[in-house]
Amino acid sequence: MDSSFFFGISTMAYILAMIIYITYLASGKKEIGIAATTVTIIGFISHTLAIGMRWKEFYDLSGMGFLRSVPLTNLYESMIFFVWCLILGYLIIEFKYKNRSFGAFVTPIAGLALAFIDLSGMSKEIQPLLPALQSNWLLAHVMMSFIAYAAFSLSFSTGLIYLILTTERKTESAYIFWTFTLGIFVTLFFLMGIDFFTFRVAVKPEVFIKSYMFRASFFNPSMVVKILSWIAMIAIIVIVWRYGSVLKMVMDKFGISAETLDEITYKSIAVGFPVFTLGGLIFGAIWADQAWGTYWSWDPKETWSLITWFVYAFYLHSRMVRGWRGKKVAIVAVTGFVVAMFTYIGVNLLLSGLHSYGDIK
Amino acid sequence: MEQEKNKTFIDKIWDLFASVKFAIIIFALISLTSVVGTILEQRAEPAKNIQILTRIFGESLAPTLYNIFDKTGFMDMYHSWWFLTLLILFSANIVICSIDRLPRIWKMIREPISPLTEEHLEKVSIKRELVVKGKPDTVKDFVTGAIKGAGFNYNESKEEKGYQFYSQKGSFTRLGVYITHVSILLILIGALIGIFFGFKGFLPLPEGMSSSVALLHTNSLTRTEEHEKERILDAIWTSSGSISSSSATLGMDENTLKAKMHKYGIQPLGFTIRCDDFDVYFYGNSDMPKEYKSWLTVIDGTKEVLKKTIAVNDPLSYKGVTFYQSSYGMMPNAQGKFILRITPKFGAPEIKQLNLGERFVIPGTTMEGTIRDFSPALSFDKQGRPITYTEMMNNPALFIDFKEGGKGKYSGWILKRHPTTAKLPEGHSVEFIDLWGVQYTGLQVRKDPGVWIVYLGCIVMSMGLFIAFFMSHRKLWVRIAEEKNNTKVIIGATTNKNRAAFEGKINKMITLLSKRDAETGSAGRRKVDG
Numbered sequence: 001m002d003s004s005f006f007f008g009i010s011t012m013a014y015i016l017a018m019i020i021y022i023t024y025l026a027s028g029k030k031e032i033g034i035a036a037t038t039v040t041i042i043g044f045i046s047h048t049l050a051i052g053m054r055w056k057e058f059y060d061l062s063g064m065g066f067l068r069s070v071p072l073t074n075l076y077e078s079m080i081f082f083v084w085c086l087i088l089g090y091l092i093i094e095f096k097y098k099n100r101s102f103g104a105f106v107t108p109i110a111g112l113a114l115a116f117i118d119l120s121g122m123s124k125e126i127q128p129l130l131p132a133l134q135s136n137w138l139l140a141h142v143m144m145s146f147i148a149y150a151a152f153s154l155s156f157s158t159g160l161i162y163l164i165l166t167t168e169r170k171t172e173s174a175y176i177f178w179t180f181t182l183g184i185f186v187t188l189f190f191l192m193g194i195d196f197f198t199f200r201v202a203v204k205p206e207v208f209i210k211s212y213m214f215r216a217s218f219f220n221p222s223m224v225v226k227i228l229s230w231i232a233m234i235a236i237i238v239i240v241w242r243y244g245s246v247l248k249m250v251m252d253k254f255g256i257s258a259e260t261l262d263e264i265t266y267k268s269i270a271v272g273f274p275v276f277t278l279g280g281l282i283f284g285a286i287w288a289d290q291a292w293g294t295y296w297s298w299d300p301k302e303t304w305s306l307i308t309w310f311v312y313a314f315y316l317h318s319r320m321v322r323g324w325r326g327k328k329v330a331i332v333a334v335t336g337f338v339v340a341m342f343t344y345i346g347v348n349l350l351l352s353g354l355h356s357y358g359d360i361k
Numbered sequence: 362m363e364q365e366k367n368k369t370f371i372d373k374i375w376d377l378f379a380s381v382k383f384a385i386i387i388f389a390l391i392s393l394t395s396v397v398g399t400i401l402e403q404r405a406e407p408a409k410n411i412q413i414l415t416r417i418f419g420e421s422l423a424p425t426l427y428n429i430f431d432k433t434g435f436m437d438m439y440h441s442w443w444f445l446t447l448l449i450l451f452s453a454n455i456v457i458c459s460i461d462r463l464p465r466i467w468k469m470i471r472e473p474i475s476p477l478t479e480e481h482l483e484k485v486s487i488k489r490e491l492v493v494k495g496k497p498d499t500v501k502d503f504v505t506g507a508i509k510g511a512g513f514n515y516n517e518s519k520e521e522k523g524y525q526f527y528s529q530k531g532s533f534t535r536l537g538v539y540i541t542h543v544s545i546l547l548i549l550i551g552a553l554i555g556i557f558f559g560f561k562g563f564l565p566l567p568e569g570m571s572s573s574v575a576l577l578h579t580n581s582l583t584r585t586e587e588h589e590k591e592r593i594l595d596a597i598w599t600s601s602g603s604i605s606s607s608s609a610t611l612g613m614d615e616n617t618l619k620a621k622m623h624k625y626g627i628q629p630l631g632f633t634i635r636c637d638d639f640d641v642y643f644y645g646n647s648d649m650p651k652e653y654k655s656w657l658t659v660i661d662g663t664k665e666v667l668k669k670t671i672a673v674n675d676p677l678s679y680k681g682v683t684f685y686q687s688s689y690g691m692m693p694n695a696q697g698k699f700i701l702r703i704t705p706k707f708g709a710p711e712i713k714q715l716n717l718g719e720r721f722v723i724p725g726t727t728m729e730g731t732i733r734d735f736s737p738a739l740s741f742d743k744q745g746r747p748i749t750y751t752e753m754m755n756n757p758a759l760f761i762d763f764k765e766g767g768k769g770k771y772s773g774w775i776l777k778r779h780p781t782t783a784k785l786p787e788g789h790s791v792e793f794i795d796l797w798g799v800q801y802t803g804l805q806v807r808k809d810p811g812v813w814i815v816y817l818g819c820i821v822m823s824m825g826l827f828i829a830f831f832m833s834h835r836k837l838w839v840r841i842a843e844e845k846n847n848t849k850v851i852i853g854a855t856t857n858k859n860r861a862a863f864e865g866k867i868n869k870m871i872t873l874l875s876k877r878d879a880e881t882g883s884a885g886r887r888k889v890d891g
């Protein structure tokens with residue numbers, strides 16, 4: 001039994017948990033809820049074991065120190081860790097707020113993400129580290145960045161659900177904002193799926209992620225396909241906008257209060273922000289200082305981390321301006337995560353930089 | 362409203378800078394302009410950015426947009442006047458906002474806690490009540506025990522029907538936000554000190570060579586300037602850094618020379634650094650680099666004062682100047698020396714430095730070898746013919762011809778990365794240690810006296826954030842009053858953060874009190890029974 005066996009178990013457990021959570025929401029029976037939590041915890045334990053085993057495998061192979069062998073050195077490993085943090089964060093919230101409804105949203109994200117990582121064949125090979133990556137600061141930097149990203153992703157979901165629950169009119173700007181954001185997310189997800197089935201077989205995973213994303217749509221050489229992709233995106237956004245109230249009705253059934261959502265959004269950011277500051281910005285700066293002799297060089301990845309930081313600082317401070325409670329700050333929280341995701345994936349995908357880490361030059 | 366009107370212009374400016382709204386605008390402006398700065402490549406050739414703009418906006422708009430962005434400083438925006446202005450506004454905002462609020466916060470911190478009246482106690486945000494058996498004087502001790510158990514040192518005041526205990530904790534945590542804000546200023550100050558009193562340069566240093574200067578980033582030079590820069594560098598390198606003897610060789614007076622050095626970004630180090638050797642190590646048989654290493658020596662005056670082997674993530678520092686392993690490469694047209702370690706079957710090893718075509722003898726035998734060929738990166742094609750697959754020293758190999766007693770014996774490749782190729786059939790060994798003197802190590806050279814302030818700022822920021830988010834100012838009032846021969850306990854509390862955690866603590870106090878009450882109650886009954 002190796003680490004991928006346990007990753008498989010966690011993937012299945014999360015997807016199973018999703019089904020049970022939904023059953024729980026539909027039936028309202030407490031026992032079913034407990035079963036859902038149990039399955040999630042089993043998945044989480046197996047996930048933890050798998051990460052531990054991979055760490056050990058890397059340690060045996062690389063012959064480097066134990067800390068240097070932390071399995072966080074490529075996109076594959078970092079996404080697995082991200083999902084791990086997400087589930088951990090969710091479990092903490094479930095126990096603290098004694099509310100399971102939220103599990104129906106988090107477990108499918110976790111299950112699908114793990115399945116996607118597995119299907120896309122993202123390099124699972126254990127690769128030795130380039131000299132610049134051989135630093136103990138790397139462990140601290142990457143690990144804390146992902147803890148922060150996971151916290152931000154929780155605040156994103158609660159912020160989005162908050163907006164879904166509290167907006168009434170289709171002409172309201174907050175309503176337009178969330179339907180637009182969700183529409184774009186759905187579109188990108190869909191188009192990435194098309195890319196995946198069109199090109200994935202032909203090229204290596206790293207090359208796929210770097211050069212073939214959206215090649216079947218926005219970046220297609222044919223003008224017709226390009227225009228069609230844009231039209232498709234606009235169509236999806238309009239559909240989400242038109243039928244958003246259906247989603248609101250579904251959410252209303254879950255019985256999560258808007259105040260709880262607002263509080264979880266704030267709490268997640270209150271955890272994510274300091275962790276991101278210390279791990280993402282400060283440790284990143286120290287690492288760059290050790291490796292290249294500049295703690296700050298305004299390269300795109302660094303600049304985008306700073307932008308992410310400013311957006312969340314914006315969030316924290318906007319709560320203090322009168323009249324900015326509720327929807328407005330929820331919009332900032334949702335935007336913050338979109339920016340954070342761009343920092344994590346978009347910069348490598350669309351902008352080149354000093355440490356476009358995860359690919360080997 | 363009246364007051365609004367009477368405000369002077371200065372007051373208005375002050376209010377603007379003290380407002381969080383203004384901070385939010387600044388956050389937005391810095392973020393949005395930075396986005397543009399990551400799309401356009403900074404300090405790049407114009408062609409590059411025109412290409413980027415063409416890709417986004419199409420052929421027709423690109424040149425106009427380029428001109429607009431160029432005029433407004435977006436091509437090097439993080440050094441532009443307006444970005445600097447934004448940062449200054451940002452700093453002013455933090456300073457003024459903090460000064461504006463600090464007196465109030467300070468009062469809150471210093472203010473001692475006092476007992477609350479009944480009406481006030483009704484209104485606090487966290488409130489619990491319970492009735493316990495016995496008079497206030499008998500329950501007093503375990504109530505105060507519970508307060509201590511929750512981690513509070515209390516004050517006590519006697520009241521008409523009982524007592525009130527009151528206490529507060531963590532009032533200083535209200536400063537967490539201000540500590541965070543100050544840390545941002547520290548970081549900006551540290552960065553400014555680095556910009557004004559430090560430098561950031563580069564130094565390609567060939568094996569065996571030394572330098573007493575580093576090269577800084579300059580604006581592009583004309584051909585004649587480029588030529589003059591080369592001449593000055595040559596003079597400085599040959600005079601091992603002496604300004605006076607260089608100025609003599611160049612026929613320039615010292616001040617002119619210094620001015621020219623400044624213009625061409627030739628930065629004196631104040632000492633000399635020498636590269637003794639450079640090497641790359643690879644993972645297994647792959648071409649994936651595992652480590653780059655430079656063996657460096659610092660010479661101050663005429664003395665060798667420091668030797669260190671540096672690698673990526675492991676730099677050398679001397680007198681505030683730090684050398685980082687950053688890149689490497691081959692010197693064009695360099696003549697290196699092949700270094701071999703020759704070990705006869707029965708005998709001690711011997712190190713030899715040889716040129717291409719040169720002969721050597723295996724000590725104590727009549728066998729001699731001649732270096733016929735060299736490849737920096739040897740591989741074999743499909744037909745088995747030797748090829749060089751890159752000009753970098755990824756797999757250096759020597760082709761050696763062996764003769765014994767004047768007669769040809771055999772020949773073959775000896776590879777540096779594959780020690781087994783060094784063994785000869787007779788039991789001798791000829792190891793290829795290095796080709797020395799053809800590679801240069803690329804050193805990043807930095808002096809930054811502000812970096813410690815930046816790090817201090819980072820530490821202060823971490824502490825400030827920790828205090829701001831994970832600690833809170835908690836106040837607790839407990840009132841006990843007689844009520845029909847029993848005692849009514851009222852607990853009131855406030856906190857500025859993490860209310861749930863504090864409530865948990867207070868609920869624990871309640872549980873503790875009611876449990877003790879049950880125990881003493883039954884004990885009391887037993888007494889009555891007896």
Ligand code: HEM
Pocket residue numbers: 310313316317320378379380381382383384451454455458462538541542545826829830
């Ligand atoms: C990126 C820079 C900044 C960071 C990282 C930062 C950080 C923080 C943090 C962490 C808090 C506590 C928030 C909370 O508890 O939810 C805070 C509060 C605050 N910040 Fe900032 N801040 C920054 C810039 C500014 C600026 C420029 C101003 C100027 C107006 C400002 C004014 C305030 C105020 C008034 C508070 C509330 C203080 C209180 O609750 O007593 N901040 N800041």
